[in-house]
Every structure is written in C-alpha cells, then in structure tokens.
Amino acid sequence: MKSDVQVAVIGGGIVGAAVLYWLAKKGWTDTVLVERRELTSGSTWHSSGHVAYFGPEADFSQLYASSIQTYVQAEQESGHSISFHQTGSLRIASNEKELELFHSYKPDFDKRGIPYNVCTPDEVSTLNPLLETSGIFGAAYTPTDGYLDPSGATQALAAAARGLGASVERFCPVLSLQRDTSGWLVETEKGIISAKHVVVAASFWTRELLAKLGIGVPVYAIKHQCVLSDSLPGLVELDHEIPILRDSYISGSVRQEGKGILAGFYEDTPEFWALDGIPKDFHEDLFEPDLDRIMPNLERLMERYPSFREVGIKNVINGPMCLTPDNLPLIGPVQDHEGLWLATGFHVGIATGGGSAEFLAHWMTSGAPPFDLKAVHADRFPNDMPTDLVLERMRQYYRKFYQLPT
Ligand SMILES: Cc1cc2nc3c(=O)[nH]c(=O)nc-3n(C[C@H](O)[C@H](O)[C@H](O)COP(=O)(O)OP(=O)(O)OC[C@H]3O[C@@H](n4cnc5c(N)ncnc54)[C@H](O)[C@@H]3O)c2cc1C
Numbered sequence: 099m100k101s102d103v104q105v106a107v108i109g110g111g112i113v114g115a116a117v118l119y120w121l122a123k124k125g126w127t128d129t130v131l132v133e134r135r136e137l138t139s140g141s142t143w144h145s146s147g148h149v150a151y152f153g154p155e156a157d158f159s160q161l162y163a164s165s166i167q168t169y170v171q172a173e174q175e176s177g178h179s180i181s182f183h184q185t186g187s188l189r190i191a192s193n194e195k196e197l198e199l200f201h202s203y204k205p206d207f208d209k210r211g212i213p214y215n216v217c218t219p220d221e222v223s224t225l226n227p228l229l230e231t232s233g234i235f236g237a238a239y240t241p242t243d244g245y246l247d248p249s250g251a252t253q254a255l256a257a258a259a260r261g262l263g264a265s266v267e268r269f270c271p272v273l274s275l276q277r278d279t280s281g282w283l284v285e286t287e288k289g290i291i292s293a294k295h296v297v298v299a300a301s302f303w304t305r306e307l308l309a310k311l312g313i314g315v316p317v318y319a320i321k322h323q324c325v326l327s328d329s330l331p332g333l334v335e336l337d338h339e340i341p342i343l344r345d346s347y348i349s350g351s352v353r354q355e356g357k358g359i360l361a362g363f364y365e366d367t368p369e370f371w372a373l374d375g376i377p378k379d380f381h382e383d384l385f386e387p388d389l390d391r392i393m394p395n396l397e398r399l400m401e402r403y404p405s406f407r408e409v410g411i412k413n414v415i416n417g418p419m420c421l422t423p424d425n426l427p428l429i430g431p432v433q434d435h436e437g438l439w440l441a442t443g444f445h446v447g448i449a450t451g452g453g454s455a456e457f458l459a460h461w462m463t464s465g466a467p468p469f470d471l472k473a474v475h476a477d478r479f480p481n482d483m484p485t486d487l488v489l490e491r492m493r494q495y496y497r498k499f500y501q502l503p504t
Pocket residue numbers: 108109110111112113114132133134135136137138139140141142143144145146147148149270271272273299300301302303304307322323324362415416417418419420441442443444445446447448449450451
C-alpha cells in the first residue's frame with residue numbers, strides 16, 4: 099500500500115471512484131483510494147442506475163450532464179462495460195402548470211445542445227404504449243437519458259484511474275484522521291497513509307468519521323425502496339425498451355428491467371436507519387421489504403401502468419440512501435481544516451457523481467471551482483446544526499423530491 103501520497107480518497111462507491119478518476123485526468127496521479135470492503139459495497143451496488151440530462155435545478159443540471167459523459171468516457175478508456183441503455187426519459191406533467199414549466203426549460207436545453215422536447219399525451223403514448231395517459235397533460239422528453247450498471251461504471255472509473263497511475267486499496271477501513279505538519283495522517287487497518295489532501299467520499303459513514311475531529315456533517319441514511327415486477331404482458335411483445343418515467347404523481351421513477359418494470363419511490367414518511375451510528379457488521383446488506391409504507395405510491399403506479407395490476411412483484415430492494423438537509427450533496431473544502439475535502443451526501447449519486455467529481459477535482463487542482471455552484475458547497479450548514487432540525491429538513495426534502503417548482 100502507498101504510504102505517502104498527494105491525495106487519499108476515502109470510500110470506493112461511484113463518487114470516490116469518480117473523484118480518483120477526475121484527479122488523475124487532471125494530472126494528480128499520486129493518489130490512493132481506500133475502501134472499507136469491496137468497491138461499490140455501500141449504496142452503489144443496489145442502485146437502479148438512472149442517469150439523466152434532465153436535472154431538477156438549472157444550476158445543478160451541468161453535474162447531471164457531465165456525469166453521463168464521465169461514465170461513457172471511462173468505459174472507452176478502461177474497456178470495462180457500463181451497460182448504458184439509452185432509453186430516453188419522460189418527465190410527466192400532471193397539470194397545466196407543470197407543462198408550462200417544461201416549455202420554459204426548452205431554450206436552456208437548446209442552448210446547451212441537449213435534445214429535449216415537450217410531448218403531447220398522444221406522443222407520450224407512442225413512446226410508451228403501456229402508459230395510461232388520461233390525466234396526463236404531456237411530458238418533457240430527453241431522448242439521451244437512460245440507465246447503466248452502477249457497479250460496472252465504478253469499476254470502469256477505478257480501472258481508468260489506475261491506468262493513469264492512481265491506486266486502489268480494498269478491504270482497508272479508515273479508522274481515524276489526524277492533522278500533522280505536512281497534511282493528514284490517515285490511519286487504516288493496514289497502516290498509516292500520509293496525505294497532503296484527503297477527500298471523504300464515505301456517504302452516510304462520513305458523519306461518524308469526522309465527528310472525531312469536531313466536524314459536524316449533517317448526513318444520515320434512510321431506507322429507500324424499489325420494486326421489480328414480473329413480466330408485463332405489453333412489454334413482452336415490444337421490440338424496444340420504453341423510456342424511463344419520472345412522475346410527481348407517483349413520487350418516483352419507473353424503468354424497464356428485462357420484461358418487467360423497476361419502480362423506486364420517494365415516500366411521504368421515510369424511515370431513518372442507524373441514527374446512532376452505522377453498525378460495524380453492516381456489509382452489502384439490504385433491509386426487509388416494507389410494502390405498507392409505499393402502498394399509496396404503488397396504487398398510483400397501477401393507475402399509470404394498468405398492466406402492473408395483472409402481475410406480481412418479483413423483488414423488493416430496500417437499501418440505505420444518504421440524505422442531507424436540502425437533498426443536495428456536500429462538495430468542496432472543509433472550513434478551517436486545510437487539505438480536507440468532502441464529496442458526500444449524494445442521494446442521486448449515480449446521476450450526479452461523475453460531474454460532481456469533475457467539479458471537485460477542478461477545484462482541488464486549480465484552486466477554484468469551475469463554475470459558481472454555492473448550493474452544493476460543503477460549508478453551507480452550521481457545524482452544530484441540531485439533529486432534530488437536520489432530520490426534519492431531510493423528511494421535508496425527501497418527500498418533495500419529485501415535486502416541481504410550480
Ligand atoms: C434502492 C436504491 C435505488 C437507487 N437508485 C438510484 C438511481 O437510479 N440513480 C441515482 O443516481 N442514485 C440512485 N440511488 C442512490 C445511489 O445509490 C447513491 O446516491 C450512490 O450510490 C452514492 O454513492 P457514494 O459513492 O456517495 O456512496 P456509497 O456507494 O455508499 O459509497 C461509500 C463507500 O465508502 C466506504 N466507506 C465508508 N466508510 C469508510 C471508511 N471508514 N474507510 C474506508 N471506506 C469507507 C463504504 O464501504 C462505501 O463503499 C439509489 C439508492 C437506493 C437505496
């Protein structure tokens with residue numbers, strides 16, 4: 099294991115791997131990524147893998163766009179498949195105001211050269227014949243969106259970074275961080291690494307790791323659920339994949355998986371997990387399904403997809419997801435701790451991880467962020483934000499993730 103590096107990245111999910119990759123692309127290759135277990139063993143391995151050019155906030159959408167480009171580029175450079183299915187996506191307008199909003203986005207997409215149309219309900223039907231379009235006012239259609247294999251993308255990023263000279267140390271939990279005269283001492287189970295810079299990309303583990311330094315990072319995990327259906331009659335006959343659906347009515351997203359559908363929901367009453375600390379024996383684990391909590395979402399999904407009523411649920415994926423008090427990640431330097439950086443708090447880390455890593459790597463290697471995006475800066479919350487307030491904000495923002503700003 100390298101014991102003296104310019105940068106140590108803690109955490110080998112998609113975000114940590116993307117940070118290692120972008121640092122290497124910008125010439126910083128004296129680096130090591132240290133991962134507690136196997137790469138992707140946090141949230142990344144069980145993610146649905148949706149990536150999109152359609153971002154909810156205009157400023158933030160650049161991070162979405164460059165994420166897709168990052169993964170495609172890493173695939174080409176490493177030869178590791180990311181299994182990108184470019185199905186396109188439909189963002190449903192459930193009322194007149196949402197439709198107006200989608201029309202107002204068009205000039206911005208045109209300016210950035212990203213294919214984008216606003217469809218009528220009939221056009222939506224043509225793109226997805228299984229969808230019940232009564233009650234739908236139209237949809238925003240981004241044909242270059244899709245989904246990919248999150249583990250494949252992480253491996254591609256790590257392999258491409260290694261090809262440029264970076265290294266990866268697996269099964270190497272970081273136990274503590276300590277400041278010294280030349281930078282940081284990263285104490286791991288395999289020994290100490292001396293690093294000028296440390297990037298913490300440890301998702302919901304970050305709070306505990308940095309609490310030891312008196313740094314308050316408002317990240318917690320909730321249990322996020324997706325259901326996978328048995329084959330749907332209409333899908334079996336189709337010779338192409340249907341676009342991903344995003345919909346405020348069901349408060350979630352749906353995509354094709356094989357000949358069934360995979361639907362993930364942002365519930366009204368999210369359940370937090372491990373508030374007192376992540377169990378030491380938590381490995382690549384999932385939680386027991388809890389369909390009662392997502393029953394209102396499932397009922398609405400059946401209205402949108404009538405054929406879903408006719409088939410069973412094959413699998414439920416209930417896994418931990420990291421939240422911050424405003425649903426946005428924490429990216430950038432930690433105040434008053436020179437050389438310590440965050441890339442954490444991602445709840446859509448597949449869709450935004452690659453672009454966020456590029457943003458951070460630019461900041462680290464050039465001394466300034468590539469563009470103004472204060473909404474994600476790591477220092478935007480007070481160090482001692484009360485836990486009750488943190489959790490209340492998380493509940494509010496999580497449940498309204500699919501609401502549009504109308
Ligand atoms: C059911 C479900 C579906 C999802 N679907 C999507 C989707 O379609 N699109 C999307 O964008 N997002 C989705 N997400 C969210 C997405 O999975 C996460 O946002 C993303 O994986 C976060 O990546 P990460 O690298 O920040 O964290 P993680 O993948 O959790 O990685 C953090 C890593 O840090 C390591 N680590 C922690 N502590 C230490 C330590 N002390 N020393 C060394 N290593 C350490 C962990 O082992 C872990 O591997 C979904 C989530 C769930 C639960």
